[in-house]
Amino acid sequence: MASLSVPRHNHLFSRALQARPKPRSLSGPTRIRMSIRENGPSIAVVGVTGAVGQEFLSVLSDRDFPYRSIKMLASKRSAGRRITFEDREYVVEELTAESFDGVDIALFSAGGSISKEFGPIAVDRGAVVVDNSSAFRMDEKVPLVIPEVNPEAMQNIKAGMGHGALIANPNCSTIICLMAATPLHRRAKVLRMVVSTYQAASGAGAAAMEELELQTREVLEGKPPTCKIFKRQYAFNLFSHNAPVLSNGYNEEEMKLVKETRKIWNDKDVKVTATCIRVPVMRAHAESVNLQFERPLDEDTAKDILKNAPGVVVIDDRESNHFPTPLEVSNKDDVAVGRIRRDLSQDGNKGLDIFVCGDQIRKGAALNAIQIAELLL
Amino acid sequence: MASLSVPRHNHLFSRALQARPKPRSLSGPTRIRMSIRENGPSIAVVGVTGAVGQEFLSVLSDRDFPYRSIKMLASKRSAGRRITFEDREYVVEELTAESFDGVDIALFSAGGSISKEFGPIAVDRGAVVVDNSSAFRMDEKVPLVIPEVNPEAMQNIKAGMGHGALIANPNCSTIICLMAATPLHRRAKVLRMVVSTYQAASGAGAAAMEELELQTREVLEGKPPTCKIFKRQYAFNLFSHNAPVLSNGYNEEEMKLVKETRKIWNDKDVKVTATCIRVPVMRAHAESVNLQFERPLDEDTAKDILKNAPGVVVIDDRESNHFPTPLEVSNKDDVAVGRIRRDLSQDGNKGLDIFVCGDQIRKGAALNAIQIAELLL
Numbered sequence: 001m002a003s004l005s006v007p008r009h010n011h012l013f014s015r016a017l018q019a020r021p022k023p024r025s026l027s028g029p030t031r032i033r034m035s036i037r038e039n040g041p042s043i044a045v046v047g048v049t050g051a052v053g054q055e056f057l058s059v060l061s062d063r064d065f066p067y068r069s070i071k072m073l074a075s076k077r078s079a080g081r082r083i084t085f086e087d088r089e090y091v092v093e094e095l096t097a098e099s100f101d102g103v104d105i106a107l108f109s110a111g112g113s114i115s116k117e118f119g120p121i122a123v124d125r126g127a128v129v130v131d132n133s134s135a136f137r138m139d140e141k142v143p144l145v146i147p148e149v150n151p152e153a154m155q156n157i158k159a160g161m162g163h164g165a166l167i168a169n170p171n172c173s174t175i176i177c178l179m180a181a182t183p184l185h186r187r188a189k190v191l192r193m194v195v196s197t198y199q200a201a202s203g204a205g206a207a208a209m210e211e212l213e214l215q216t217r218e219v220l221e222g223k224p225p226t227c228k229i230f231k232r233q234y235a236f237n238l239f240s241h242n243a244p245v246l247s248n249g250y251n252e253e254e255m256k257l258v259k260e261t262r263k264i265w266n267d268k269d270v271k272v273t274a275t276c277i278r279v280p281v282m283r284a285h286a287e288s289v290n291l292q293f294e295r296p297l298d299e300d301t302a303k304d305i306l307k308n309a310p311g312v313v314v315i316d317d318r319e320s321n322h323f324p325t326p327l328e329v330s331n332k333d334d335v336a337v338g339r340i341r342r343d344l345s346q347d348g349n350k351g352l353d354i355f356v357c358g359d360q361i362r363k364g365a366a367l368n369a370i371q372i373a374e375l376l377l
Numbered sequence: 378m379a380s381l382s383v384p385r386h387n388h389l390f391s392r393a394l395q396a397r398p399k400p401r402s403l404s405g406p407t408r409i410r411m412s413i414r415e416n417g418p419s420i421a422v423v424g425v426t427g428a429v430g431q432e433f434l435s436v437l438s439d440r441d442f443p444y445r446s447i448k449m450l451a452s453k454r455s456a457g458r459r460i461t462f463e464d465r466e467y468v469v470e471e472l473t474a475e476s477f478d479g480v481d482i483a484l485f486s487a488g489g490s491i492s493k494e495f496g497p498i499a500v501d502r503g504a505v506v507v508d509n510s511s512a513f514r515m516d517e518k519v520p521l522v523i524p525e526v527n528p529e530a531m532q533n534i535k536a537g538m539g540h541g542a543l544i545a546n547p548n549c550s551t552i553i554c555l556m557a558a559t560p561l562h563r564r565a566k567v568l569r570m571v572v573s574t575y576q577a578a579s580g581a582g583a584a585a586m587e588e589l590e591l592q593t594r595e596v597l598e599g600k601p602p603t604c605k606i607f608k609r610q611y612a613f614n615l616f617s618h619n620a621p622v623l624s625n626g627y628n629e630e631e632m633k634l635v636k637e638t639r640k641i642w643n644d645k646d647v648k649v650t651a652t653c654i655r656v657p658v659m660r661a662h663a664e665s666v667n668l669q670f671e672r673p674l675d676e677d678t679a680k681d682i683l684k685n686a687p688g689v690v691v692i693d694d695r696e697s698n699h700f701p702t703p704l705e706v707s708n709k710d711d712v713a714v715g716r717i718r719r720d721l722s723q724d725g726n727k728g729l730d731i732f733v734c735g736d737q738i739r740k741g742a743a744l745n746a747i748q749i750a751e752l753l754l
Contacts, residue, residue, distance in 0.1 A: 015599070288665075305630060339626070344649070
């Protein structure tokens, strides 16, 4: 578990960012931590003070990711802050070109411009970069990987081989959607997908979560809401995703779903449309996904396929009206799927509607990146 | 404007329920109220103490609906409460069979079982019932009307003819969706519609709005949320609509969109699928709607059609990322449409994505019912 030196545990957003108790079952009453190992890789975490950076540390610890050493890197502004990680104290260092000397795996989550500047430098110095930004995702030479979906895309890349490489982490909404859609795609081939998202504050960073909380308090007190991160009231409201809108009318977040799906599935013909909306939820995304298949797929078979899919949990209790919610998947590894039903508007059992929820910071970002890093070992 | 005897204006939900300033422009500095007229119909409002009942009164007043007399009806529990309406004080009466003697138009919004019991009684006594519940919507003999869409369905029904009739108000999510989809349907014929909703608390009544506010305060204070109306946390969360789930996996709210669209458009072949989700918003619904047309329809033409559609306002500023939000349409009459764009996943310019927001209590319920009542005069 990681904690910054000034935790704000009285606040909802910081509670939402708090690391959860470890999800593993322990074999005995005590357990010796094995993560620091001489033969493990040397790691760097770039953007360690951000929401995803902090989650990188939580996930590394939760999964006993082996490491020889770990560097905490951030902007000059955050340099000098202290971070406690696995009972040791670290000082955040300013990110420079020299930061990557001797680093085997660099986990980046500090925004696209930092990735564009320092990603290639880290690769030059021999590191394998797992990049959480959108900077390299659509670069043909860079694998875009969800480990449960297309691990083969990075099969020749390993850490500590002396030559660096870049691997891109897909966008959160793509990961969460494809975790559920891919097992069905493998069985019946998805021809077209219509996605509407319900996206949490966390996708815009910890400051956006803080703003949602602050605004909510203000609105409840009858005060005008503080709008710094977003241009409009977020509390008790929702709005089209804040990503820039392109000339085709789609915003960049939506086009990520369109383009990344094609690349990850290695299927240039799959048709995707998406409408991305921010809702006043802290850290987990939901997505309503309508699927059109090439081959018939009934809902019971779909449910069985999803129950057996790695990293997926089915929550689909029609009688008690219990289906996935963002809150239930918050701080959880698995993506939850429910509302699995035959689409009445499509003939021949070739359509399904599903509703998917996944933790944006965890599987949508940090967990997926650490799983990629595990494939590098 | 109407107000119950114990307003709770310090609360967010009651602020959200407050009547807005009149939207009309006045021709002079003073204005004589003309609503009470000897030749106007006698009106009864059933369920007058509920969120929609209160909105009935606001809308009647806003639109200078002419009336000879008005009866405020509710359950025994609410009988005796005082309501101020257009500067007169009324006492809420208990709803009985005799309530409808001499009533020309009865506006019902007290739930399906009250409508089933008292709707036919009111009709027997010569009243035209405009029913906001789902009780009679799919009854073949009962017109289901959105005045901007299918006024012809009720063309033979008038008030004060001595014989009663029933007219059903569609479900809120259907009204809001079809206000935007119908003008496009008329031009290019909708073959299939995929709808995902973002529904406000108000659809479950004033108590649900109150619960959302209470829960939000509790969660911000680190307390467990009070769950009475809904089975789960609503604050900073969302969940599949609370309507019962049917054996086909759709919930009743979703099937309303499917079936009511067919009836209102008088088109048994139109294909609709819907996923209905409750989001932590007070009183306006949003809907992401994917449309598939028989004939080509480009986005500029669609935008022009919508700009000229009655009861619709286009908010579609790509450059400043300004699109409809629930907050902007709250307490407004018009349904707002934006994110109008060619669907990348459909060929031949035969698909559009749009995003629609409408006030659930106003156009989604009370305003639409009063517009129906206006057609009865």
